[in-house]
Amino acid sequence: MDFIIGLIFWGLSALILFSGLMVVIVKNIIHAALWLIASFAGIAAFYFLLEAPYIGVVQILVYTGAISILMLFAIMLTRQVTGEGTQQLFKRWWVAALVAFGLFAVVIVPTIWFPRLPVAERGQPTYWPQSDRAAASATPAAAPAAQQEPQPEAETPQIAGAFEIGRSFMAEYLLPFEVSSLLLLVALIGAVVIAYEERTRRRRILTLAEEAELRRSVAGLGMERPLQASAQLPPGKSEAGTAERR
Amino acid sequence: MRAMWEFFFGVGWLATLTSYLTITTAILVAGSLVMMLLTWIERRGLGYMQDRKGPNRVGPFGLFQPIAEAIKTITKEDITPTDADRWVHFLAPVVILASTVAAFAVIPWGNLIPVDINVGVLYIVAVSAVHTVGILMAGWASNNKFALLGGMRGVAQAISYEIPQVLSLVSIVMLVGSMSVVDVIQNQMDPYGNILSWHIFTPVGLLSFIVFWIASLAEGERPPFDNPEAESELVAGYMTEYGGMKFAVLFLANYLTNFAICAVTAGVFLGGGNGPGSDIPILGTLLSVFYFLAKSLGLFFVMVWIRGVVPRLRIDELMHFAWKFLLPLALVNIFSTSLWIAIIRWGAEQGMGIAEALGAPGSIARIAVAWVVTAIINVVAFFLVARLNATRGVTTYQATPTAV
Amino acid sequence: MRSIVTAMPLEAILTVAAALFCIGLFGALSRRNIIGILMGVELMLNAVNINLIAFWRYLEPTNTSGLIFAIIAITVAAAEAAVGLAMVIAVYRTRLTINADEVDTLRG
Numbered sequence: 001m002d003f004i005i006g007l008i009f010w011g012l013s014a015l016i017l018f019s020g021l022m023v024v025i026v027k028n029i030i031h032a033a034l035w036l037i038a039s040f041a042g043i044a045a046f047y048f049l050l051e052a053p054y055i056g057v058v059q060i061l062v063y064t065g066a067i068s069i070l071m072l073f074a075i076m077l078t079r080q081v082t083g084e085g086t087q088q089l090f091k092r093w094w095v096a097a098l099v100a101f102g103l104f105a106v107v108i109v110p111t112i113w114f115p116r117l118p119v120a121e122r123g124q125p126t127y128w129p130q131s132d133r134a135a136a137s138a139t140p141a142a143a144p145a146a147q148q149e150p151q152p153e154a155e156t157p158q159i160a161g162a163f164e165i166g167r168s169f170m171a172e173y174l175l176p177f178e179v180s181s182l183l184l185l186v187a188l189i190g191a192v193v194i195a196y197e198e199r200t201r202r203r204r205i206l207t208l209a210e211e212a213e214l215r216r217s218v219a220g221l222g223m224e225r226p227l228q229a230s231a232q233l234p235p236g237k238s239e240a241g242t243a244e245r246r
Numbered sequence: 247m248r249a250m251w252e253f254f255f256g257v258g259w260l261a262t263l264t265s266y267l268t269i270t271t272a273i274l275v276a277g278s279l280v281m282m283l284l285t286w287i288e289r290r291g292l293g294y295m296q297d298r299k300g301p302n303r304v305g306p307f308g309l310f311q312p313i314a315e316a317i318k319t320i321t322k323e324d325i326t327p328t329d330a331d332r333w334v335h336f337l338a339p340v341v342i343l344a345s346t347v348a349a350f351a352v353i354p355w356g357n358l359i360p361v362d363i364n365v366g367v368l369y370i371v372a373v374s375a376v377h378t379v380g381i382l383m384a385g386w387a388s389n390n391k392f393a394l395l396g397g398m399r400g401v402a403q404a405i406s407y408e409i410p411q412v413l414s415l416v417s418i419v420m421l422v423g424s425m426s427v428v429d430v431i432q433n434q435m436d437p438y439g440n441i442l443s444w445h446i447f448t449p450v451g452l453l454s455f456i457v458f459w460i461a462s463l464a465e466g467e468r469p470p471f472d473n474p475e476a477e478s479e480l481v482a483g484y485m486t487e488y489g490g491m492k493f494a495v496l497f498l499a500n501y502l503t504n505f506a507i508c509a510v511t512a513g514v515f516l517g518g519g520n521g522p523g524s525d526i527p528i529l530g531t532l533l534s535v536f537y538f539l540a541k542s543l544g545l546f547f548v549m550v551w552i553r554g555v556v557p558r559l560r561i562d563e564l565m566h567f568a569w570k571f572l573l574p575l576a577l578v579n580i581f582s583t584s585l586w587i588a589i590i591r592w593g594a595e596q597g598m599g600i601a602e603a604l605g606a607p608g609s610i611a612r613i614a615v616a617w618v619v620t621a622i623i624n625v626v627a628f629f630l631v632a633r634l635n636a637t638r639g640v641t642t643y644q645a646t647p648t649a650v
Numbered sequence: 651m652r653s654i655v656t657a658m659p660l661e662a663i664l665t666v667a668a669a670l671f672c673i674g675l676f677g678a679l680s681r682r683n684i685i686g687i688l689m690g691v692e693l694m695l696n697a698v699n700i701n702l703i704a705f706w707r708y709l710e711p712t713n714t715s716g717l718i719f720a721i722i723a724i725t726v727a728a729a730e731a732a733v734g735l736a737m738v739i740a741v742y743r744t745r746l747t748i749n750a751d752e753v754d755t756l757r758g
Contacts, residue, residue, distance in 0.1 A: 006657050009662070016670060020674065021673055023689055050704060050707045052706070052707065055699075058721065061368070061372035065378065069401060071731070073735075074738050078738065100679070104668055107668045159707075163364075183726065187729030187732050194733065194739075195736035
């Protein structure tokens with residue numbers, strides 16, 4: 001059974017990391033978003049493996065079902081400048097790679113070489129017995145883990161699930177719950193206010209000829225200057241705008 | 247199931263794996279068979295509603311018509327448009343079918359329970375939300391304006407109707423006190439086979455059923471909410487560029503979604519496999535599967551009926567209906583559910599000392615009072631919301647020259 | 651009952667989460683597209699969430715604080731994505747570009 005769990009674990013890790021890597025290096029931004037969805041789904045499966053099914057389901061509902069859809073919508077609404085032709089990475093992307101890799105090294109070396117976590121000895125099956133919790137919380141976290149006998153066959157005591165989450169949201173975590181609901185409300189209203197566009201100022205959908213013209217002007221101006229585009233004009237005036245640009 | 251395979255193998259994990267594989271295979275085979283039956287029911291039923299016969303040549307009563315069509319679809323050429331994004335175009339039907347089939351993992355077939363996870367109800371909603379990703383993939387990758395429009399419509403509709411759907415399930419979860427589908431069905435069990443213990447026969451459950459059913463029709467893109475694939479406007483929506491086996495997979499996923507909706511509704515509101523004699527050891531299992539299928543197929547017939555009767559909504563009417571009609575009703579329903587629970591179950595220590603006058607928690611008098619109170623609230627809310635929507639003129643349509 | 655706790659050391663999960671975090675960091679730092687940057691940030695938030703759940707499962711499985719922290723992190727991520735994408739659309743409307751190095755004037 002341990003072998004199967006390990007196999008699932010490494011398979012999921014490979015899926016998550018590979019699709020995460022594809023998110024950051026792939027050229028087409030829509031493909032990047034789709035790889036991101038794959039990564040989210042792998043992480044949800046990871047939560048199921050960690051016996052937190054509620055978090056896994058919430059991950060699927062929020063990330064895979066909502067946030068990624070939002071991203072795809074945003075990409076499609078800004079489609080004219082996110083095509084495959086444009087350069088997707090900064091010129092000095094290798095600095096970013098260096099920073100990320102350095103951070104990884106800095107984080108991972110102590111994690112692997114000097115494990116100070118009160119789980120168990122390395123290589124041993126780790127287990128945190130219920131009865132030892134009081135004793136261990138009294139001792140400092142860096143205490144030697146020898147006192148915790150590995151008990152792989154014992155029944156795991158009552159992992160907290162959806163029921164306990166609901167209980168503690170209504171009891172000791174009531175304030176964070178209310179604050180996060182307020183945050184959601186603020187984000188909802190803020191998103192509407194920021195993205196709202198009055199109907200009279202709404203941009204007309206460009207025809208194919210106008211779009212080609214726009215692309216040409218973008219290429220001519222170079223990518224440095226922000227564009228004051230003619231497409232911003234209200235519907236009636238766009239003809240004049242096109243003429244001006246010529 | 248696991249015990250049976252353990253007898254053969256003697257190894258724990260091999261037995262677990264084999265039992266899961268067996269269950270998965272059984273679900274897939276049964277799902278495909280049910281899908282064939284559903285297409286037959288739909289076409290015959292719709293035929294009789296429109297005063298014609300429907301397919302009746304292949305096999306008895308035309309029952310083998312789906313098989314003939316499956317063979318026809320499989321042997322067709324598999325076409326990918328030249329400008330399509332090949333991989334995404336190929337993966338979209340896979341994503342849609344996978345998300346649909348994954349929902350069946352927690353739906354009990356009568357007394358046969360594939361998996362019982364303690365967040366089952368939420369799991370069904372979450373997994374079926376993934377199929378919006380597939381729809382958007384299909385619409386975008388086809389590189390066709392009708393496909394993209396259909397995909398966008400499908401996603402907007404699915405995301406909007408997800409909210410009333412989840413909120414209507416919240417009141418049932420509050421009633422039951424658990425999110426496990428098995429617990430929800432157990433809660434409607436009555437030792438005397440009394441169907442009045444089903445959730446649909448309480449005022450709270452009835453309103454919840456109405457909201458859930460309508461929202462689910464929209465989730466499954468059933469008429470009158472089939473705007474994403476509206477034939478008269480968008481050819482076939484996001485399915486326009488699909489042919490051969492890929493189209494067959496999309497079609498299969500469509501009908502499996504519909505069946506999943508019927509099965510969930512039957513389980514959550516109509517007692518699942520509960521019925522007279524469903525708790526007898528072995529015969530009861532067969533009976534419960536029969537009751538479950540009867541309820542689900544009955545609900546599917548209601549779907550066909552709605553398709554035959556109600557014309558398609560316009561896309562703005564559809565959105566208004568979700569946000570201005572279903573959502574307030576679902577919220578009101580959550581309120582009256584909490585009243586129901588407070589009146590029936592709470593005592594003096596929870597601050598409901600008034601209810602003690604009516605008798606002990608769960609007594610007939612309390613249930614009667616809760617019935618009347620919640621019924622009044624729900625009926626008043628229903629007509630108030632309907633009236634507000636009618637007088638505010640939400641359905642007026644102004645032709646605007648602009649687009650997004 | 652065997653579970654991940656008996657099968658895998660905690661460090662393995664932490665390694666995966668750290669790798670994911672660094673991949674997200676690389677994406678957030680190197681992408682020109684603002685939506686690409688947001689994707690990197692989402693990956694980083696997810697890596698943090700994996701860590702939270704892993705610590706909860708290995709150290710305090712009977713307590714709910716880890717789960718609640720993860721849920722609140724997901725909530726914040728959802729709010730961030732909504733507002734961020736709305737801002738992307740607003741920027742696109744006025745500048746007609748969503749590349750981060752081209753949005754460099756303070757004038758609206």
